[in-house]
Amino acid sequence: MAALPNHLPVSQILPQLRQELNDDKCVLLQAPPGAGKTTLVPLDLLQADFLNGQKILLLEPRRLAARSVARRMAGLLGEEVGVTVGWRMQLDTRVSAKTRIEVVTEGVLTRMLQSDPSLEGVGLVIFDEFHERSLQADLGLALALQCQEGYREEDNPLKILVMSATLATEEIAGFLNCPVIKSEGKSYPVTCYYRERSLARGVAIRDKRELISQCASTIQTALSRHDGSVLVFLPGVGEIRQVAQALESGSLSDALFKKVTIHQLYGDLDKQAQDRAIQPAPEGLRKIVLTTAIAESSLTIEGVHIVVDAGLTRTARFNPRTGMSSLDTIRVSRASAEQRAGRAGRLAPGHCYRLWTETEQQQLMAHSAPEIVNADLSALTLELLAWGVSDPNELEWLTPVPAPAFARAMDLLEQLGAVRKNEDQPGITRHGQRMAELGLHPRLAHMVLMAKKYDTEWLAAQLCVLLSERDPLAGVRDAGSDINLRLSLLEGQAIPGMTVSRSQINHYKQLSRQWQKRLGLAAHRKDYQTDDIALLLACAYPDRVAQRRSQNGRYLMSSGQGVTFRDAEPLSAEDYLVIPSLGGHSHQREALIYLACPVTTTVIERLFHEQIDTIDDIRWDKKEKAVIANRVDKFKAITLSSKAIENLNPDIKTKGLMSGIREMGLSVLPWDKASEGFRHRIQCLYRIDDSWPDFSDQALLNTLEEWLAPFLAGMSRLEHLKQLNMTQCLQAATDWSRLQELDKQAPEKLEVPSGSQIRIDYSNPQEPILAVKLQELFGLSKTPELAYGKVPLTIELLSPARRPVQKTQDLESFWNNTYQEVKKELKGRYSKHWWPDSPWVAVPTSKCKPKK
Template sequence: MTALPIESALPELRRQLNERGSAVLVAQPGAGKTTRVPLALLDAPWLAGRRILMLEPRRLAARSAARFMASLFGEEVGQTVGYRVRMDTRVGPKTRIEVVTEGVLTRLLQADPGLDGVGAVLFDEFHERSLHADLGLALCLQCRALFRDDLRLLVMSATLDAAPVAELLGGAPVIESGGRVFPVETRYLPDKPEGRLEETVARAIRRALAEEAEGDLLVFLPGTGEIRRVEALLADRLQTDRGRIRILPLHGNLPQDAQDRAIAPSEPGVRKIVLSTSIAETSLTIEGTRIVVDSGWMRVPKFSPQTGMTRLETVRVSLASADQRRGRAGRLGPGVCYRLWTETEERTFAPHGTPEIAEADLAPLALELAAWGAADPGELRWLDEPPAAAYRQARELLTQFGALAPSGAITPHGRRMAELGMHPRLAHMALRAVPLGLGPAACALAALLSERDAFRRVSSAPSPVAADLRLRLEALLRHGRSGATGEAAPAYSGMTADASALRRAAAAAADWRRALGLSGEGGREPDVDACGLLLALAYPDRIGQNRGGGRFLLSSGRGAAFAETQTLSSAPYIVAAELDDHGAESRIALAAPVDVRELERTFPERFAEESIVEWDRSTQSVRARRRKRLGAIAVTDVPLSKPGGEETIRALLDGLAVEGIGMLPWTGAARRLQQRVLFLRRHDADWPDWSDEALERTAEEWLAPHVAGIRSRAELQSLNLVSVLEAALPWEKRRRLDEWAPTHLTVPSGSRLPVDYADPEAPSLSARLQELFGWTETPRIGGGRVPVTIRLLSPAQRPVQVTRDLANFWRETYFEVKKDLKGRYPKHYWPDDPMSAVPTNRVKPKP
């Protein structure tokens, strides 16, 4: 066995695990930690013949590590060394080392919280910080605290911030090991790239082939779509090199034999270009790799608690990930790394990636914790606690499904959901489908939705990929009947079926049918037309009503639309199984049509009938409708001929709040009454506030009793607003109103003149000067507190003087005014003593 750098650290590691029970191992790429550490612990005294579980974040790495370790024993996988990954288990009664993916560890812990027969759990590549890794470590820590103080825990990584992990493990020692990394020359772009990412990557690959005469290329791309497009570009432009260059994709959706071909050594005389997602960042050694081309991007899921949706975002890699990728070129000899960004851009890269727990859909985590018996995440120890908003939304969803009781405890239905190992939405769908006779269809649909989409766009096809899930289910059924290994479904709208994805989905569907006790229904095929009804079980918040142009209103209240015209664009109702969270309208990727009448027959409790009586601004009237709702969707909406009186009044008052107090029939008399009360309130707070704002705010108190039967603005005009307002005043205040704020005053000439209350600070009376002769005292109102402002007019009714002190006017000012007016109005009466003169409303007083 070839010596590896990790071996110098193994004695210390064994000692610390023996004495302390836990440790953190930081080992550089190429050190050999993944395959040598488990083997080195097999004969540890504390293991006492028990098994070692080693977690790998990816299925490909788990299988590869298990096969390599088994080969060192000269054995097949499943003897001393085995693995457990989703839908693929190779272990036997003699297995001592089990390499498992992280979801498998959770299932093992839920089935046996004490992990009987397990002596150590190793967390490999922990720096990837997957949700299941964080959960697995939290559960293992509680397992050790409650049941197994002898359980050894080891966290391993190449690019890990070790101190927080060591603290979480109770002050565990940190052991470091160098790696076997050869020099790698790093080449940056001189300028920021322009144009499509795939074109930039294809140019960099051709440049690397020209500059480096030897070695295979490992190319990192964000996802499978970019891999296919780069593959097509290279196939077109490397025609002369066919036979000497092989282009091989590598991602988690490939069948195992295709993955094996990508990581196997090249044939003599052939150079290999491996187009990979971030699956090849860690744990794998791809034979022959000497050149890395790093696009600098990766695709990660991000969940929004506000919308309940997960979107895939293409984001910049962290510096740690970029270094991991670069290190792939130096595993077997000196290498070269082409970084498709500038050195200046690199200064903006984050040091480490964001833990998945901070951005993921936490419904699976919340269900696992409920099944574990933890009422709150705070009962466990975490490196990063689940975000409160996302966790709260997850528990609300589980409660809606009946998986959690109002107390927060898991229900029998929730426990069955957890046992199935599906996403909670799909588990709820499968369990509820059984009594409807749709169990087989639900299992097939859950399997399809648990895989990446089995249909893909053919690069040369102009048509959009159809979003109809029924086509996928038909392909799955055809695949199952024919056992086809090529294209399992005919081309449809530019699509072919991915046989490997269908093969995995078929196996998962069979497993779930057995788990639901449906294995005896082997001859019964799933009902393709039940897709929409089943999706409504899993996604009750994503039932959509067509509102034209391929746009839909979802039952959650959000909008959604197809990016391109689809056969489903004209469906009256759909259920969206996959959609993003971008913009005001999410883009629908997968959906199925549904008959709303069938939904109502099957789930009558989801529908609610309501009478809607509301103000309609367009008609300026109360509009009454009877609606049947499914969440935010109005399934039916018909006129309501006889709405309730109180509802009508409430809607009319709502209209007043919208349109404003000017909607009422304000006559001059009504405004004057309002002004009189406002005048009295200005000087006595015991009087009501009749400002427009206050009247609008309190309309329910003073207006509502008078508008029964009125349904429009036009009908409101028949109201006698003076009577309505007067009715709002108690009798005593109505009496005082006339006394303290009279509408008119009788002047010395005998004329009865109106008082103007427009200015509540200074109510005024306008009168011709001759009518006031002999009026020595200014009249006072407001209970004698406020003098009336007198506006003195000429015989032609033009203002000549304003005063609040008549006596002073007669004494001081009258004679100056008299001179002016007598010259202009010589026929009128201008006495020398106005205080004793006879007042008149004529030219001269009667003799």
């Protein structure tokens, strides 16, 4: 093997690393950017004794990084990729019988372990850039650890090396129980520049246009002040294209514009464009590379001495409650910011322009959250089931698998027929096993298998491309959401008013051929209809079959979640859609529809006939204020058909009416003074003796069937309730003996000394009140009592004008202590009325004065 360069810092620790891996199963290597770890470590370890001629797998988080790393290592050996060093990734493999180092994307390791849990022929697995904590890296490490412990013999162990530039070493070293080796980095000082004023309000950008403008002007400033090329970090493809447009339309001076080339760099870009972005700039020119977080690590872009960082990243957050992912733009962590700045100091002292304030820098989170915390776990869950694990806790995880997201994933897999949850032997089905073998997202894997059943394999390959890659019409004005339009583009049809690059279409066609070959799908095209597209998409997205619920583009999905179009478009007139692509932001109540296809009830019924329930929907309709009875066919949350039920059973009508009463409350019943008074009198006694009926609001609502239902015969509308006599309804629910006793213990009226019959107010059953003119009670010393003598009657003494004077439950005390003061106060105002000096012996009267 050719001699390896020894000028890089990691060279100094290679002997120690070989020794540690010889002695231990796991080792953690921490090396800053520029140390040379990604390139030199695998090449050096090829000669290690513990390998015993076996392969090394080097995991990279992205395809672009995997290709770049493999080329650099092959170049150091003076070879082409595919000899000693090769790569293996989805739809792209370049290895041979001579290959000893395979640079693989993280999902490929999972596929290799599923095919051979012992990883025969592999001696070392290297997890590069592990600090990114991708979902696939966490899964790969968990499976590799089980392979190491359960599938390898002691004389042929599987070694694991975890490498990172910015890693919380204590946490992972404790998890792996392994030694830590640290390497110095080869990096030059980077001067950082901050804004004086924040672009953000909280964590959200105030104005996206200002971000684009400031980014473009900062690039102009940096180019005019410093030498070298510029690497610009932006949150997403939309911002990349807008900044590129701003630069090309005049943000750069003519002198600078003639000396630069502008490149875009992101994951969904075709390989040729990605390679052009990372190659050295042509002689005499400088480069501006506009990129996402894809360029934070593992990539070396020659000639970069300047970094402009917007400080933002776009991340998908999965909500287990709704089953939907939202795309949020968030602040980068301090670790990511340092990684980005370090890109400027790889080859010489550099400069980093940060589009945030120094105060905001101090407030950044130390590290980004692991992807497993916020991700859709359906693919991971299928892999675990295929591995033979139905409980993720059976494996070792650096960050535990969140239980709600795992449960939601199991629900989806059950819908796709991949798992049995409710049978005697729960676990993965044969169909689920075949899905896992395809290495696709479970939705697409199910779609591909169903395409073979429905003879639509060529169409399935096209859909795999459209649903796995970036939308070819993303950013095109008035492109709408119709997936049929995208399929037409893939077939080479011109779309009036829309321009898409021929190279991009050719790239998609090439991917389609690769999918066909890899998945064993028929390559010949067959004519297809919209129903064929809808059928395949509904197979993959049964929870996203949606029904229109308003004229303004709002739909209800079968999962019960609401979605909407961003703008008005022809698809919004369709009664039913299947929605393979949706998103939006977490603060939005409804997700946004990105891609959709019309679907008919015929297709839905054909595909989901076993899941369509015919039920009698008998309910109270708020708008009609009546009992509505329909026989409906429902597919989960959406209604496919509805027909009124003729000759509805009267008992069912009564139940529906009672549902309406419960929904609206007891106030819809025709209460009057008599019925309210009767109810309150009973309730007063119930407080003392619970053998009396409970006529509280909640108790009456809970027992409508017992006391009200017998009087609702023939009624089905709110207006029918006016016919009820509520006193009769309540009396019918009260024993006859209790009715006799009621007048004794809680009389409706009380005769006072004047001879008047005064009504008692029981509206507060805890404190019945007798409101009576003071003069009518002369001679009464003892306060009357109710409810077996346990409830003293509250006397509200009134003036001759019937205005409240005093409340008391102790008349004797009132006559003795308060009466004389009241007399002085009122006698002047009511001089014609009877104000005796001794209320004990005075004659009571309801008139001004007693008759002589």
